[in-house]
Amino acid sequence: MMSKILYITKGAAGMSLEEKRAWIRMLAGVAAYIAYVVVVLTRADGRPLTGVPYEAPLLWSIVAAIVASIVIEIVVNTVRRGSLVTDERDRAIGRLGDQVGYAFVVIGAVAAMLMAMADWHRFWIANVIYLCFALSMLLGSIAKIAAYRGSLPQW
Structure with missing residues (x-):
């Protein structure tokens, strides 16, 4: 009950600082990833994707997402x-979102390792890693937002 009261009284429009952060990071990260994909596909102009200079747009999109956030x-x-106070519920939700996100970091690492062992082009390896980072951020943020909007699962 006390965590519900704290939740309602925190931040602007009942939104805690950590929930705002989850929304901001999710939107900035998704926008940056979409912009990266659009730039790479536009640069392809009919040639194979492995021939597209992707390194600079990839790095710039990551930097842009961080700076924008x-x-x-x-x-x-x-x-x-709003309130800058975080409580135990915020920390528990943060851990939950991080755990969901970490799963995709591991999936990306394993996929990149297998692709490297199979001697795939570095374009595909870099892009699968970036995709999994983006999915990690997206799904971790969604888990946090869902936990704020609903209730924390009890284990």
Whole structure:
């Protein structure tokens, strides 16, 4: 009951600082990944994807997602002036989201290892790693948001 009261009283519109962060990171990460895919596909222009210069757009999209998340968090927290307090529920939800996300990091690492062992082109290896990082962030954020909107699973 106490965690429900804390949840309702925290942050702007009942949203805790950590829930805002999950939304911001999810939206910035998805936007950056989509932009990366669009740039690579546009640059392909009929040639094989393995011939597309993907390295700079990949790095720039990661940097852009990180910078955008930081800037948006600063702006939102400055404008909304919500509570900066986190409680045990926030930490439990953070752990849950991280555990969901870590699964996709492991999947990406195993997939990249198998692809390297099979001597796949580095384009595919880099892109499967980036895809799994993006899925990790997306699904981890979705798990956090779902836990904030519903209730934490009890183990």
